[in-house]
Amino acid sequence: MSNLKLQECHIKSIHDICDSYKNDPGDLIKILHSAQTHFGYLPESVQRVIAKRLKISVAKVYGVVTFYSFFTMTPKGRHAISVCMGTACYVRGAEKVVDEFKKQLNIKVGGVTEDGKFSLDSLRCVGACGLAPVVLIGEKVYGRVEPGQVKEILDSYTD
Amino acid sequence: MxxxxxxxxxxxxxxxxxxxxxxxxxxxxxxxxxxxxxxxxxxxxxxxxxxxxxxxxxxxxxxxxxxxxxxxxxxxxxxxxxxxxxxxxxxxxxxxxxxxxxxxxxxxxxxxxxxxxxxxxxMGIREIHAVEHAEMSTYRKDFSPALKRDMDKCIMCRRCETICNEVQTVGALSAVNRGFMAVVAPAFEQDLVDSPCTFCGQCVAVCPTGALTPYDDTQKVLRALADPTKTVIVQTAPAVRAALGEEFGLEPGTLVTGKMVAALRSLGFDKVFDTDFAADLTIMEEGTELLGRISKFLKGDKDVKLPILTSCCPAWVNFFEEYYPCMLDIPSTARSPQQMFGSIAKNYYTQLMGVKREDLVVVSVMPCLAKKYECQREEFITDGNPDVDFSISTRELASLIKSCNMNFDKLPDEDFDNPLGESTGAGVIFGVTGGVIEAAVRTAYEIHTGKKLNKVDFTELRGLEGIRMATIDFDGTPIHIGIAHQLGNARKLLDGIRSGMYNFHAIEIMACPGGCIGGAGQPLHHGDSSIIKARSEAIYREDSQKKLRKSHENPYIIKLYEEFLGHPMSEKAHHLLHTHYFEKDKI
The missing domain is CATH 3.10.20.740 (Ubiquitin-like (UB roll))
Known part of the structure; x- marks a missing residue:
């Protein structure tokens, strides 16, 4: 977990997000979704501001953040890699693909490279089983990935 | 239907x-x-x-x-x-x-x-067939001055979460994580002391297992009792006598005041005193403060802070410090009876007995877990020595009595010691919702009007409804009173005041259901709320049996002011019997 010291403009962005959902606690998941898109992750400070704005307990917000695996309290890399470990991808060798990413980037699943360029996660089924094993980088989908292609894929990200 | x-x-x-x-x-x-x-x-x-x-x-x-x-x-x-x-x-x-x-x-x-x-x-479970030798989920233990969390024993029934969020609206606990990692915890899995927890302990009262339990100082009390250099005195809160008997198989609502005193004396306490004495003292201070504010208001002072809120309940104090930091000047500055007793014991009784402060150990028996936290607040500690050294709960006293081989039911009825053991019926009813304000009204009415009350029972202030309102006629001056028990109801009342919906002169708040009688240190009710009703009736019974029923008539209170404090709200009283509040805002 890492925290973020919020500046005035950050707080304003969070308030704007909450306001766009009329500060309705029923929309907490959508609000967290938007906040994560904005900040890249959901640090403690962001959750506290959301809780206060929606007039709900921060324990409840934290409960939701920790329940859904989509939400993260760790900052992601500029390019977030997600390897599908759903049944189809798994039987077609997703684990070997993950191992190769781990080796190439020298990080664990859930980790971020020191330069903040890549982060690595696994997820369960993106609904593209026909393309198994599937890797997502940002919003780009790579299908039928073999361990041998991993280095090449990584090298294509130059920024 | x-x-x-x-x-x-x-x-x-x-x-x-x-x-x-x-x-x-x-x-x-x-x-x-x-x-x-x-x-x-x-x-x-x-x-x-x-x-x-x-x-x-x-x-x-x-x-x-x-x-x-x-x-x-x-x-x-x-x-x-x-x-x-x-x-x-x-x-x-x-x-x-x-x-x-x-x-x-x-x-x-x-x-x-x-x-x-x-x-x-x-259900006759004799073995557990499900996956033997399988790994069990483990979680760190969390110790606070009032309660312990041992989440390994949690079965995720989430009763605590319901009580904390929906009933008390404290919002300290929530279910976090999922699967085997799932646990009920404060935000960011902080310790309870860093969370908005008020230590009301109602989560402990409903926990079906040993996941949430009180922090227990009984061993320290036993050690003090065994130390020949220490004078150990005890004070018992009003709600304790109305519930302690349940732990020994007596019917709910059985009053065991005399047996409780006998048991405490037999345990080796040098003096057995009564928190009810301090409750009478609280009324002198709080009632005077109330009258002071009201008479200023009636004279047209627009800056006077009304309504005055009672401040006896430590969980309630924690609650408003956390959630209503902008209203910190509204509650009465009077300390709670537990702390008034501690202060009088360590500053007055020590003089009377010629005992050094550090050689006097003050133990309180309370229906409450928040009292364990309250007695450790910095404001109530002088040179590292707290006014109240240890607070144990009704249940803890019961197990102490059991462990000392006493046949509780057969104990004789004994009386409290003096001077800090004498109390009026007004002190007794502090243990039930509506009781503090009724006690205050009995005294404030007579002081304000200069007339004697014909009837001291203000039944309009009694009952178990979560929020109650009543107007008492102070000889032509209507005094509007609000009462709430359970913190969720307190929040409703306070929000109503803030929005201008309500207009009260005085408000009494207690954090637990039914007031202190439903405190988290009391024998567990296991969901049977008729027990709380029976305890409430017992408290009013004890009040009606008392010869003196108005705090200002307590002869030892009168003497305490004559000999030591001067008059209510005197400088000395301010120093020893009043406190101030701090903004918490940990949320």
């Missing part, structure tokens, strides 16, 4: 629409086991998450077993609560819960009080 006819275990039952299977069964004397279900009828608290599945029953024509606590009856329903399928399912559910529960019943502080243990006995 539309009625529905159903059949449970071959018994015809007619119930109102919306009744659950569990409630319908209960109506005809069938006690379906429950764990996560919580219903405090007299207090309008019901929680039925349907999570534990212990209460499953078979409904004819339905494929799956139904959780009876959260399934409503439908016309013609035929229900079987104990056939083999149901029994096996229940047993499997319980074994699965037990498979991830520590087997430390012999040493667990909740042993004998634990719903899970009782259920295992009732």
């Amino acid at each position: 539309e009625n529905i006819k159903i059949k449970i275990d071959n018994i015809d039952v007619e119930v109102a629409k919306g009744t659950t299977i569990y409630q319908a069964a209960k109506k005809v004397g069938i006690d379906i086991p429950v764990l996560c279900y919580l219903n405090l009828e007299h207090l309008n608290i019901e929680s039925r998450p349907g999570g534990c599945r212990i209460c499953v029953v078979e409904v004819e024509g339905r494929r799956n077993l139904a959780p009876s606590c959260s399934t409503e009856c439908t016309p013609g329903m035929v229900i079987n609560t104990h056939n083999l399928r149901v029994m096996n399912a229940r047993k499997t559910v319980l074994e699965l819960i037990l498979s991830d529960h520590p087997k430390e019943c012999l040493t667990c502080s909740s042993s004998g009080q634990c719903d899970l243990q009782t259920l295992s006995q009732k």
Whole structure:
């Protein structure tokens, strides 16, 4: 977990997000979704501001953040890699693909490279089983990935 | 109301629409086991998450077993609560819960009080078939000055979460993480002391296992009692005498004041005093403060802070410090009776007895867990020596008495020691919702009007409804009073004041259901709220039996002012009997 010291403009962005959902606690998941898109992750400070704005307990917000695996309290890399470990991808060798990413980037699943360029996660089924094993980088989908292609894929990200 | 006819275990039952299977069964004397279900009828608290599945029953024509606590009856329903399928399912559910529960019943502080243990006995669980030698989930233990969290013993019934969020609206606890990692915890899995927890302890009162338990200082009390260099005195809160007997098998509502005093004396306390004495003292200070503010208001002072809020309840103090930091100047500055007693004991009684402060140990027996926290607040500690050294709960006193081989029921009735043991009926009713304000009214009325009250019972201030309002005629001056118990009701009342909806002169708030009688240190009610009602009646009974029923008539209080304090709100009284509040805002 890492925290973020919020500046005035950050707080304003969070308030704007909450306001766009009329500060309705029923929309907490959508609000967290938007906040994560904005900040890249959901640090403690962001959750506290959301809780206060929606007039709900921060324990409840934290409960939701920790329940859904989509939400993260760790900052992601500029390019977030997600390897599908759903049944189809798994039987077609997703684990070997993950191992190769781990080796190439020298990080664990859930980790971020020191330069903040890549982060690595696994997820369960993106609904593209026909393309198994599937890797997502940002919003780009790579299908039928073999361990041998991993280095090449990584090298294509130059920024 | 539309009625529905159903059949449970071959018994015809007619119930109102919306009744659950569990409630319908209960109506005809069938006690379906429950764990996560919580219903405090007299207090309008019901929680039925349907999570534990212990209460499953078979409904004819339905494929799956139904959780009876959260399934409503439908016309013609035929229900079987104990056939083999149901029994096996229940047993499997319980074994699965037990498979991830520590087997430390012999040493667990909740042993004998634990719903899970009782259920295992009732269902005849002799072995746990589910995956032997499998790994169990573990979680760090969290110790606060008032309560302990041992989440390894948590069964995720989430009663604590309901109480904390919906009833008390404190919002300290929530279920976090998922699967084996799931646990009920404060935000960011902080310790309770860093969370908005008020230490009301109501989560402990409803926890069916030993996951949430009080922090227990009994051993330290025993050590002090055994130390020949120490003078050890004890004070007992009003609510304790109305509930302690339950721990010894007596009917709820049995008053055991005399036996309690005898037991404490036999335990070796040098003096057995009464917090009720300090309650009378609280009325002198708080009542004078109330009258001061009201008479300023009546003279047209627009800056005077009204309503005045009572400040006896430490969980309530924690609550407003956390959630109403902009209203810190409204509550009475009077310390709670526990702390007034401690202060008088360490500053006055020490002089009287010629004992050094550090050689006097003050123990309190309280129905409350927040008192354990309160006595450790910095404001109440002088040079490292607290005014109240240790606070133990009613349940802890009961187990101490049991461990010392006393036959409680056979003890003689004894009287409190003087001077700090004499109290009036006004001090007694501090233990029940509405009692503090009734006690204040008895004194404030007579001081304000200069007339004697013909009738000291203000029944309009009594009752168990969560929020109550009444107007008392102070000889032509109407005094508007608000009363709330449970912090969720307190929040409603405070928000109403803030928005200008209500206009009160004085408000009494107690954090626990029914007031201190429903405190988390009291014998566990296991969901039976009629017990709280019986305790309330006992308190009023004790009050009505007292010769003196108005705080300002307590001869030892009069003497204390003459000899030591001067007059209520004097500089000395301010220094010793009043406090100030701090903004917390940890949220």
